[in-house]
Amino acid sequence: MLLAVKNLKTYLSSGAEVIQAVDGISFNIKKGETFCLVGESGSGKSITALSIIQLIPKEICHHPAGQIWFDYRHNDGTKEQVNMLDLTGHPQRDIRGARIAMIFQEPMTSLNPVYTIGDQIIEALQLHWPELDYDSAKQRAIEALAQVQISDPEQRVDEYPHRLSGGQRQRVMIAMAMACEPDLLIADEPTTALDVTVQAEILRLMKELQERRGMGILFITHDFGVVAKMAHNVAVMRNGLIVEAGSLQQILRQPKHDYTKELLAALPENMIRTRTESGEGNRQTQATVENKPILVAKDLKVHFPVKKGLWARTASYVKAVDDIDLTICEGEIVGLVGESGCGKTTLGRALLRLIEPTNGTICFAGTNIVPLKRREMQPFRTQMQMIFQDPMSSLNPRLNIATTLTEPMAIHGIGSNQEERLDLARQMLIRVQLSESHLWRYPHEFSGGQRQRIGIARALVLDPKFIVCDEVTSALDVSVQSEILQMLLDLRTERQLSLLFITHDIGVVEYVSDRMLVMNEGKIVEQGLTDDICHTPQEAYTQQLLAAVPRLYG
């Protein structure tokens, strides 16, 4: 057994409070095996990984029980079972990096920006093989880069991290982790910050490396699609405990524990299934798609000038949104999909004139809103709203919920006095499944899902016709995501809302939208009915994108 975790408990203390982050879990990883720990945020999966490699500061964490047995291969080839919790100093550092390597979630910050990528790999190499001289270490670094399929490794080895894209940086991180040929690789959400196409490549690369090297991988993720692609064995974690463990097929096909069933049922892929199976009208508004359009954008352009030189001459433009035509009908949900940097958020904000369009017209209910002045925009502000991505930053931390909800109403003359507005706010909170006592609380007292509900309530108090939903569920756990999506669908039928649903998650778009647009480099690549595009994509880019989506049963 390469790694055997037995009844591990990790308690974190913050002040007088003790958090039982990991509360007695056991699992084993064999050589050549990929073991996936899945769970929602706060389930303790990352703490487990950090406990194994002993990266949590001793002052804030202690292990009341448990052992972590690791099969330590000495440099001379002899093997010894060691308990990671007992190790300190020299042997601990020897194991870290050389025998157990780790890759982190955020490739943008996990490389040191002031050293070349080559230097960073060489440093790790020379630390573990002091006899290695610089030139041969550099040679090995180039090999390591070639191994993770970075083109031109001879040149790239001397480059600084800022010259590399997110996917390339994650490759470099993997190269660094692999350079010392570890027996166990711990990957903590390694692809969460990456686009699907890049994610697919990184996952393929990790599998290849594993086959070649025969190392064990502890893979931590919240995404069941990735689990389905990677795992041999899976453990589902919740509140610091493993609720269910087993082989991949077992967990995906015959989940036993209720929590696993709930989690799987909350995945958009499965939600679509249950919807079609139950024969419920798949697209409630399929018939009404021919409704009259509420928002029509024509030749919409948003260009950001790139200034250069002494006199800040405009050298070129970043074409974030480039000549986009778009129509959204009443009561319709339009999904807008694209990878990061494709301009989808800019488009959403430009439609509400949060960013001034460079060119083009936006007709809302027949009026072109682009040339309108601030004051003339006012009546349209009630009708066009936005729900934001990050529930942490979308509410003003200094104002209580009552103020957040009633201030816009007061400005637009909804409700004749404060008492009436508070009543409206209360009704709205109940509509989004919060209680009216939440009115006097402040944002920091709520969880992410609750804040997102408040964000929805804030958009709805003005009784809008059209809402831009900018990645509303990407910061949420799947179970919360499914609740929020269901609520948006209900609200749509209730109030005849039109939604522009911006996301990078194709599963979500497939579930909620009637029509969808695929965007790339500021242009719309393909548009049409969601079912058509998802099943028979026409454009090469769309096909590539859809192929990269990790599917549960595919």
Place this chain on the structure above:
Amino acid sequence: MSSADTPTARSAGASYGKKIMHDVFSRFGAKLGLTWIAVIAFVAVFAPFLANSHPLLLSINGEVSSPALSFLTSGDVTVLGVFICAVALYFLRLSFTKNIVVLAVVGGGIALLSIIFVNPPQLTVYEQYRVNESAANYDWVIRAPIPYSPKDYIREQGDTGLEAPLSNEHRSHLMGTEENGADVLSRMIHASRIALAIGFIATGIALFIGVILGGLMGYFSGVVDMIGMRLVEIFEAVPTLFLLLIFVAFFERSLYVMMIIIGVTGWPGYARYVRAEFLRLRQQEFVQAAIVCGLPLRSVLFRHMLPNGMAPILVAASFGVASAILAEATLSFLGLGLVDNPSWGQMLNQSVQSSTFNWWMAAFPGGAIFLTVFAYNLIGESMRDAIDPHLKRKS
């Protein structure tokens, strides 16, 4: 819900600001700093009752009078009035902005009234009380804890200059006397007013200008930002100390001129902070949401952005108070401060005038400057830690 039970419902949630303040003052350093500042503030407010040659109460032939009260200046009356008003406001628990407005109005009113109506006698003879007391002319007399005014040179007792602490058997001078014979402790107590006032008022002026200009620069960016930043750079290039020296050399030596100069040259730092905060906040989703809801610019700027950007500015301000105190001390030490009223820096200057080293004249005012600046720095440090989410997670 009826409006009657609303207040209890309101108190269910603790606001972010209160949380931060609780966080700040649960730190040891901040407690220490705050305690010292509170002591200084108390001493400054009640200086005329703590150290005064005029007895607090005395009775001549059954006629009771209070020379201390009748010799209060209009400045003393204003300080006392504002203090009482502040204490009352603390117990009334109004909103922050209301507090500020009420305090400003009451302070201004009292200042105006006291300038018109408070006329202390022009001629002050400190010796008369001691002479009368030793001649047993009074039925009884209640003296201040330190029965010497800062400018009472105790002339009737001959040369009383440069006495070490507690070296005289007839009089007790806890901190000795200076070269003219006045009590050092009394001078220290009265000088604390200048230290506090210069810190708060100079920083207040700088904050006022800095927040408004910085806020406009950050929110509008573009041309406004460019002009504003050039203005900031110009003001940062003004050598404050030399400007002060020039002003003091050519015009009258006034505390108010000092406050204004320190304030007017100190704003660029705050403007930079506010600008950076506003540039960051403008991109935040709750600000975008406020714009989407069609809220007016006033509300977006002052309700949604300023309170969220205030924390780092308060940190900078608490360090700013410390540096304003130091600037005044430096000027006074160079002999360019106030002429007749004592200040800590001027007392340090006195200590080097004499050919012998009189430790009590250097140690006490020097220590007071050190402790006050240190206290403000401690508070600033704790505030910075409290608003820094990275540090908080570690602690």
